[in-house]
Each structure stands twice: as C-alpha cells, then as structure tokens.
Amino acid sequence: MKAFKKRGALTHFQILSEISKQDPHLKQKDLAQKLGITIQAVSENIKTLIELGYITSKDGRSPYKITQKGIDKVKRDAISLRKYSDSVLETMNHYKTIWPAIAGEDLKKDQIVGLYMKDGILYAHHKEENATGIVLEDTEKDSDVALTNLTGLIDMTVGEATVINLPTIKEGGTNVADMNLIKDVYENGTKSGAKIDKIAVAGTISRVVANKLDLNVDIEFAAPQATANAARKGLNVLALCVGDMTKSFVRELESEKIKYNIIDGRK
Known part of the structure; x- marks a missing residue:
C-alpha cells in the first residue's frame, strides 16, 4: 500500500475525502472531530494540501473546495486502499476456512470425510462422524490434509x-x-x-x-x-x-x- 507509506498520507486522504462531499459548512473543528485529531493538526494538513494544489481556500478557511488534482489523488488512493483491503480479506478467508488434519487413510479431492480426535490430534477418514469436512487435494494416508467447510462437533472428552x-x-x-x-x-x-x-x-x-x-x-x-x-x-x-x-x-x-x-x- 505505497500510497499511504508517507507520514500523514492517510490523514490527507481522509481530509480530501471529507472535503470532496462538498459540504459548504464543513469546519476544521468538524474535520478534527471526525478524524480524531486536533484542530491544529487539521489546520497544518489543510495548509499542506493547499500548497500541493489538492484543495483551494480563501485565506485557508472554509469553504474548502477539492481541485481536479485532488479528485484524481483521492481516486488513486481509494483504489490502492481497496486492493489492499481485498488482499487482506482474501488472506483472512483462506486462513479461517482451511484447516489441517492427518489423513487416517488415502483421501481424494472433494470427498466429504469424518473428523475425529486421537491423542489430541485431528484426523480425517471415510467413516461417518459428527463432524465433517471436504478434502481440498488428494492426500495419502498419514500425510497432512487440507480441509474446508468444517461442520458439526468433533467428539472429544476433556481430559x-x-x-x-x-x-x-x-x-x-x-x-x-x-x-x-x-x-x-x-x-x-x-x-x-x-x-x-x-x-x-x-x-x-x-x-x-x-x-x-x-x-x-x-x-x-x-x-x-x-x-x-x-x-x-x-x-x-x-x-x-x-x-x-x-x-x-x-x-x-x-x-x-x-x-x-x-x-x-x-x-
């Protein structure tokens, strides 16, 4: 997420995003409250954004207007942020939905298998169990197998x-x-x-x-x-x-x- 690596870049993005809503009554204290920063910090950032040509203002006060250069920047940064968020969500979904177990026998891709605990370790086999999962790839007996769509409760007595x-x-x-x-x-x-x-x-x-x-x-x-x-x-x-x-x-x-x-x- 290169767009937000520079110090203050995310704050610039947030301020520009708020100004782009074209609220003529938007004040620095409103921005400070929404962003959770001080009015002084808002004032310094707005000064920088004016110098960079992203917004215009009379005497540095409201109403603030976003320039075409500012609009282009917000679009670029928003796309960068969305791509980053999508990649994080994809990683989290993958992490949450794929679980490892030991194959109790040879297993085939897309098979629904029963899950059970033995010596504190999760195993998968063809027999029916209260908990099931779907095999993602062909796996030989005693190898680690990737499972998805886990459902049910694994029979397990607390020691x-x-x-x-x-x-x-x-x-x-x-x-x-x-x-x-x-x-x-x-x-x-x-x-x-x-x-x-x-x-x-x-x-x-x-x-x-x-x-x-x-x-x-x-x-x-x-x-x-x-x-x-x-x-x-x-x-x-x-x-x-x-x-x-x-x-x-x-x-x-x-x-x-x-x-x-x-x-x-x-x-």
Missing part, C-alpha cells in the same frame, strides 16, 4: 490433570520426595482411573524425579499452559512441579475449566 507438588531444594528436593507415591500415581492414572497420556515437568527437581523414575517427559516449557491445553484436547496429564509453581497450574486449569487433583509429593 484431567494430576498435579504433584514436590519439595523445593531448601526443603530437601528429591531426597524427601515420595518416589513410590509418584510412581503409583503414574501407574494408577487419574483420580477417575483414566490412564496418564502425557507427563509435564516444571523445575529442575521435577526433571530429576522424572529421570529417576524413567518417565518420558512430554511437556517441559510453559508447562502450566501446555498442560491445560493438552487436557482441553482430551489428554490426561501428570504434572510434576516444585513449591509455589503449583499456583500457576491451578490458575491455568481453572481458567480452562479442567478437572484437576493436587497431590503432596513429599514423604
């Missing part, structure tokens, strides 16, 4: 979070952590008995505990947010955190309305 609070290094760290308890929680699953899908750690002591118990860590950075996001996608998360870090997990989980259980991991 749970089990948060184990571990002692700080000042309190003894792993030396006073109840390793057997942590292992049992992992093996027995959530409070409702569902298996643990992902392990999250926050803090050095949490990482050491996971290493000692040979737990595969899935989430380590921005763990509270990632834990809530994973649970929202149907995954059950065991989160190991140290001291006051528990508060961050609670805030995120409550914000996302995720069921959670806090366990003291000290001996």
Whole structure:
C-alpha cells in the first residue's frame, strides 16, 4: 500500500475525502472531530494540501473546495486502499476456512470425510462422524490434509490433570520426595482411573524425579499452559512441579475449566 507509506498520507486522504462531499459548512473543528485529531493538526494538513494544489481556500478557511488534482489523488488512493483491503480479506478467508488434519487413510479431492480426535490430534477418514469436512487435494494416508467447510462437533472428552507438588531444594528436593507415591500415581492414572497420556515437568527437581523414575517427559516449557491445553484436547496429564509453581497450574486449569487433583509429593 505505497500510497499511504508517507507520514500523514492517510490523514490527507481522509481530509480530501471529507472535503470532496462538498459540504459548504464543513469546519476544521468538524474535520478534527471526525478524524480524531486536533484542530491544529487539521489546520497544518489543510495548509499542506493547499500548497500541493489538492484543495483551494480563501485565506485557508472554509469553504474548502477539492481541485481536479485532488479528485484524481483521492481516486488513486481509494483504489490502492481497496486492493489492499481485498488482499487482506482474501488472506483472512483462506486462513479461517482451511484447516489441517492427518489423513487416517488415502483421501481424494472433494470427498466429504469424518473428523475425529486421537491423542489430541485431528484426523480425517471415510467413516461417518459428527463432524465433517471436504478434502481440498488428494492426500495419502498419514500425510497432512487440507480441509474446508468444517461442520458439526468433533467428539472429544476433556481430559484431567494430576498435579504433584514436590519439595523445593531448601526443603530437601528429591531426597524427601515420595518416589513410590509418584510412581503409583503414574501407574494408577487419574483420580477417575483414566490412564496418564502425557507427563509435564516444571523445575529442575521435577526433571530429576522424572529421570529417576524413567518417565518420558512430554511437556517441559510453559508447562502450566501446555498442560491445560493438552487436557482441553482430551489428554490426561501428570504434572510434576516444585513449591509455589503449583499456583500457576491451578490458575491455568481453572481458567480452562479442567478437572484437576493436587497431590503432596513429599514423604
């Protein structure tokens, strides 16, 4: 949008547009109110527009009249602005209406496919589901597929979070952590008995505990947010955190309305 790159160009366009409406009673204070700028700024811009030959005025006061040169400029700038707006809208429409998924099997262009969640990831296949989409291009199994016209609701159960609070290094760290308890929680699953899908750690002591118990860590950075996001996608998360870090997990989980259980991991 080259027409508006120069400083004040957009303000010039707005002032010229208002003057082009040929309102003989248009005052500088009216322009200031409409454009959300000061009367002084309007006065300075009008002076510039007069010097450039875009408008005429007697003694720099109303009534203002737009010249043919000014009309041509407004038309050029309006076309430039419209092209830019059209390109933005096209990008936004493309962004909003095309979604990625993993192809559960070979899919053909224009096929209507069922959508389902597995391990927190969206999949598409030929079977009937409550949610559907249309395939945009031929796609092989296990590849990413572009979908449009998504309709319906994707069947998905919100997961749970089990948060184990571990002692700080000042309190003894792993030396006073109840390793057997942590292992049992992992093996027995959530409070409702569902298996643990992902392990999250926050803090050095949490990482050491996971290493000692040979737990595969899935989430380590921005763990509270990632834990809530994973649970929202149907995954059950065991989160190991140290001291006051528990508060961050609670805030995120409550914000996302995720069921959670806090366990003291000290001996």
